[in-house]
Amino acid sequence: MKFAIIGDPVDHSLSPQMHEAGFKAVGLDAVYQRIPVKNSEIGQGVRYLLDNRYDGWNVTYPLKEAIIPLLDRVTPEALDIGAVNTVKRVDGYLLGHNTDGEGFVQSLITKGFEFSGKKAVILGAGGAAKAIAMTLAKKGLDILILNRNVEKARWLAGQVSGCGGKASWGCLGIGDWLQKADLLIQTTPVGMKGEEYLFGLRGISPSTWVVDIIYHPAVTAFLGDAAKNGCQTMNGLDMLLYQGVLAWEFWLNRDAPVSFMQRALTEGLRSSDECDCANE
DSSP states (O other), rough: OOOEEEEEOTOOOSSHHHHHHHHHTTOOOOEEEEOOGGGHHHHHHHHHHHHOOOEEEEEEETTTTGGGGOOOOOOOHHHHTTTOOOEEEEETEEEEEEHHHHHHHHHHHHHHHHHHEEEEEEEEEEEHHHHHHHHHHTTTEEEEEEEEEEHHHHHHHHHHHTTOOOEEEESSSSHHHHHHHHHHOOOOOOTHHHHHHOOOTTOTTTTTTEEEESSSSSSSSSHHHHHHHHHHOSHHHHHHHHHHHHHHHHSSSSOOHHHHHHHHHHHHHHHHHHHHHHHH
16 A cells, blocks of 8 residues: 655655554554655646555645645535645545544643633734634534634624634734633744744733644743643644544544554654754
8 A cells, every 4th residue: 555745845754753663563564755755846746646556645735725626525624624634545546534633632632631611822823823713613612713824813703603603813922811821822833943032921811821833842931831830731742643643544444553553753853853964
């Protein structure tokens, strides 16, 4: 069997290590490859995958929305989110799915987060924010979306409300939400290069769970600030793991060997850190 990840860039993706560890653990003869595909090449990319009989593939930036018109069917989850991160061939047709939001939820479940009656604040309104907002709304959370481009926040809140969720919006910045949020999720790229966040979290309730979906570095300035204020913190590594686990199970219709995939992901991240140091 053959699987892949497509997008641009994919050179540093840890998905091959994670998925191939899962294949090996269950004795499956399968490979997983990185295939760079630009947005302008999406048609050729899908044709290549079909011609070479790939059984399934992950989709990353910037193709998650662009791929939808090329698919035969899309699951309700992906339809609500408006993006696909996982595709499989089923009896001659292509089925698209999205595991990002459920992967995020599963990462919280494994840490013991209780969803009932909670309020979530999402910083950012991009693709990851949309998947997370839609999925959390289905869990019954009250969602507040904050973004520098207020119109994008308004649009996303409208999408969530249109699917039966409860959502509001506002401009990215400090507000009384600091004392009211049960769950705070940072979904922007700010912090990937070690930079400080746009504002501090002084005054945040120490009972707030704070998540930054960035996983490299493991502790961003944002998470460090949250920890100093007494909050429980979590980076994006578990989200990466569980969106991959759910994709694996979507392709193969069997339980994934999570511990093996988690170990491979951790080791892959450690190796990338060593490579980064060697290049400095």
